Amino acid sequence: MPIPILMPALSPTMTEGNIARWLKKEGDVVKAGQVLAEIETDKATMEVEAVDEGKLLKILVPGGAQNIKINTPIAVLAGEGEENLTVDAAMAALGKKSAMAAPQEVQASAKTDSAAPAKVFAPTSSGARVFVSPLAKRMADMLGINLKSVAGSGPHGRIVKSDVENVKPGAAHSGGGSYAPPAQGIDARDYAQKLSMPFKATPNSTVRKAIAKRLTESKQLVPHFYLTIDCEIDALLALRKSVNEVASSKVSVNDCVIRAAALALKKVPAANASWTDDAILMYENIDVSVAVASPNGLVTPIVKRADTKTLAQISAEMKDLGLRAREGKLRPEEFQGGGFTISNLGMFGIKEFAAIINPPQSCILAVGAGEQRPVVKNGQLAVATVMTVTLSVDHRSVDGSIGAEFLAAFKPLIENPYSLVV
Numbered sequence: 001m002p003i004p005i006l007m008p009a010l011s012p013t014m015t016e017g018n019i020a021r022w023l024k025k026e027g028d029v030v031k032a033g034q035v036l037a038e039i040e041t042d043k044a045t046m047e048v049e050a051v052d053e054g055k056l057l058k059i060l061v062p063g064g065a066q067n068i069k070i071n072t073p074i075a076v077l078a079g080e081g082e083e084n085l086t087v088d089a090a091m092a093a094l095g096k097k098s099a100m101a102a103p104q105e106v107q108a109s110a111k112t113d114s115a116a117p118a119k120v121f122a123p124t125s126s127g128a129r130v131f132v133s134p135l136a137k138r139m140a141d142m143l144g145i146n147l148k149s150v151a152g153s154g155p156h157g158r159i160v161k162s163d164v165e166n167v168k169p170g171a172a173h174s175g176g177g178s179y180a181p182p183a184q185g186i187d188a189r190d191y192a193q194k195l196s197m198p199f200k201a202t203p204n205s206t207v208r209k210a211i212a213k214r215l216t217e218s219k220q221l222v223p224h225f226y227l228t229i230d231c232e233i234d235a236l237l238a239l240r241k242s243v244n245e246v247a248s249s250k251v252s253v254n255d256c257v258i259r260a261a262a263l264a265l266k267k268v269p270a271a272n273a274s275w276t277d278d279a280i281l282m283y284e285n286i287d288v289s290v291a292v293a294s295p296n297g298l299v300t301p302i303v304k305r306a307d308t309k310t311l312a313q314i315s316a317e318m319k320d321l322g323l324r325a326r327e328g329k330l331r332p333e334e335f336q337g338g339g340f341t342i343s344n345l346g347m348f349g350i351k352e353f354a355a356i357i358n359p360p361q362s363c364i365l366a367v368g369a370g371e372q373r374p375v376v377k378n379g380q381l382a383v384a385t386v387m388t389v390t391l392s393v394d395h396r397s398v399d400g401s402i403g404a405e406f407l408a409a410f411k412p413l414i415e416n417p418y419s420l421v422v
Helices: 088-094 099-112 134-143 161-165 190-194 206-221 234-246 251-268 311-326 398-415
Strands: 003-004 016-022 035-040 045-049 052-057 073-078 120-123 131-132 224-232 273-275 278-282 288-290 293-294 297-299 338-342 364-378 381-394
Touching: 131 134, 131 311, 134 161, 206 297, 224 398, 234 251, 234 381, 234 398, 251 288, 251 311, 251 338, 251 364, 251 398, 273 311, 288 311, 293 311, 381 398
Parallel strands: 288 338, 338 364
Antiparallel strands: 003 073, 016 035, 035 045, 052 073, 120 131, 224 381, 273 278, 293 297, 364 381
């Protein structure tokens, strides 16, 4: 029996993915565990291994294809004794010839509507179904356009982006009144084109789209509040210098912040939590996510059980995780999860900032640059190296007093850093 290879769900939030490239070609013999393709998910680009053995009979969705829904057949594998099986015979044997043709239809429609090539069925008031791309449907919803009255120019009469754009203001409106602009604000592309402002459009990666969606939801749905403190780090810098003179892996200030945050969470476990409608989840392990910039957008690899690791271990782990995060080579378990996030922009000279919470977490610590500032000590003016940190907090699950307790535990760990190495 031929075996269909389906678009895998490589993360809990993944609903579709892009095929970056195939690493096997049609006719190749594939063994279980061999890498078949690279799939770009909403988090990173990951290698997909074969589960079954056989000959790669047909690649249904080519490399470079985008927005392929999970569980969509992307290739067919001929099983043992079926090496001479034809594609048509394989389709007939599977009894899914029409289903397997769907990815080819997706690719054909992508030429017309590259931003969202997947098929969507939009119910109409009469009960009939309208074939419409996701992008065109979203545009129609925002503009109040009744899709039943729009003629589709895509394959098989499918409504695509250009069909919605060509609807005249006031026409095909789903309700009374006049045409209304999108609630999301000005269309930047339309704005730039009308004002003859030259621009270069860089297509959004799947990772970038996922970040935009999650952080928009975070700011809209999560009640943020912010707590800021200053930490003197002269002692920390001196300790770091001493450690790096003998350590095999050089320790950074960020490594110290990770360990200090982990130890503070151990003292104030209520800050290591997530909100649900039924209960506040208190995490038993202290897994710290660390924001890392990559070419495709922000990635947050996780230092797991960070409270149990030494500075040297955290340093070595972060060097490895950071490198692979920038290369898009993290495994799902290395960036999915975590109960608390650290975002450090100090290396760019940023004095202080407030970060957006990474749901479903409740807290994110924004770390600024250490800089020399005037301070008052024992009634006398002095100079100290000061680092400002701001804790963004989800008020549903973490009260102001808990956030304050966390920072009250974090500050002495940074200012008296020898507890970080014992």
